[in-house]
Amino acid sequence: MDKTHLVDEITGHRRMRRNRKADWTRRMVQENRLTVDDLIWPIFIVPGTGIVDPIKAMPGVNRMSIDMAVEAVKEAADLGIPAIATFPDIEMNLRDETGSQSLVADNLINQATRAIKKAVPNIGIITDVALDPFTSHGHDGILREGIIVNDETVDQVVLAAIMQADAGADIIAPSEMMDGRIGAIRRGLDASGHQDVGIMSYATKFSSGFYGPYREAINTSGLLKGDKNSYYISPANATEALRDAALDVEEGADMMMVKPGLAYLDICWRLKEAFGLPTFAYQVSGEYTQIKAAAMNGWIDGDRVMMETLLCFKRAGCDGILTYFAVDVARKLAKSA
Ligand code: PBG
Numbered sequence: 001m002d003k004t005h006l007v008d009e010i011t012g013h014r015r016m017r018r019n020r021k022a023d024w025t026r027r028m029v030q031e032n033r034l035t036v037d038d039l040i041w042p043i044f045i046v047p048g049t050g051i052v053d054p055i056k057a058m059p060g061v062n063r064m065s066i067d068m069a070v071e072a073v074k075e076a077a078d079l080g081i082p083a084i085a086t087f088p089d090i091e092m093n094l095r096d097e098t099g100s101q102s103l104v105a106d107n108l109i110n111q112a113t114r115a116i117k118k119a120v121p122n123i124g125i126i127t128d129v130a131l132d133p134f135t136s137h138g139h140d141g142i143l144r145e146g147i148i149v150n151d152e153t154v155d156q157v158v159l160a161a162i163m164q165a166d167a168g169a170d171i172i173a174p175s176e177m178m179d180g181r182i183g184a185i186r187r188g189l190d191a192s193g194h195q196d197v198g199i200m201s202y203a204t205k206f207s208s209g210f211y212g213p214y215r216e217a218i219n220t221s222g223l224l225k226g227d228k229n230s231y232y233i234s235p236a237n238a239t240e241a242l243r244d245a246a247l248d249v250e251e252g253a254d255m256m257m258v259k260p261g262l263a264y265l266d267i268c269w270r271l272k273e274a275f276g277l278p279t280f281a282y283q284v285s286g287e288y289t290q291i292k293a294a295a296m297n298g299w300i301d302g303d304r305v306m307m308e309t310l311l312c313f314k315r316a317g318c319d320g321i322l323t324y325f326a327v328d329v330a331r332k333l334a335k336s337a
Helices: 016-020 023-029 066-079 108-119 150-167 181-191 209-217 239-251 262-275 285-296 302-315 326-336
Strands: 039-046 052-054 062-065 083-088 124-128 142-144 147-149 171-173 198-205 255-259 279-283 320-323
Touching (some): 016 023, 039 326, 062 066, 066 108, 108 150, 150 171, 181 239, 209 285, 262 279, 262 302, 302 326
Parallel strands (some): 039 320, 279 320
Antiparallel strands (some): 142 147
């Protein structure tokens, strides 16, 4: 017997490193895995044709006209990405106090849905009904005397949701955090023959600084008056987030989302545990940009951190992730398969 070591008495026969000793043991004991089925790709749509316009605050992400988006979504579908989420950046002169463009049946987002559905029928289309891309003040609802009015906004998003479903949206994802919206949208969809259109609730959407680059992407940052603290959840509150999510479940949400993602992994875990619904995290624009910016400076290994963050969402109980990295990741996974 060799010399005894100080740790011998402590470790005894218990050695965690046995399972970590080789690539094959590590693969054998791996608990969570990221696959292409976990990815939802958010994209930005602009009017016009032939446009691929880089977003400064989101290196590698572009605003695309519908024709270009169709091509990009074809690639995403070929890679096996199950769904996309679309966001419009519409002309400034079409934005007004009530976001009336949201109620135009052939608006930019519904045109995009029709075109993508026709060209790429095998990818799911998730559309948001928040009014912020359509309002002249950048808020998610109707603004009256400094207040985002709840019930009137709900009436409007229900109509917008029906039009989006008419255009071919598969899942409606309401992100505007008005009270009662999930139940109202469910009733509206059912009454208009859209029983099979699902609802992915942005059940817990926090009032976050991580949304900055998104607001540049759809040009709302210059418009936004004040903040969204009267309708989004405070980053300080978890119990309140659970109560809010419970209402959405009761009202008929099919799936739910936590937004932002990485700083809110405790919420992902608690929602999944509490309700057992399919639960998704949105790795939002600011999270994407942080990784990109550090990688571009050579300060972190961007690819490695991208994969690590996405795996962490899985570990936290998420069934999938909305991420601007979706296509990069899908390509990487396809190569290593
Ligand atoms: C608003 C909305 C936001 C995002 C998508 N829809 C937040 C906001 O602007 O307040 C953020 C997405 C991201 O940051 O990637 N309805």
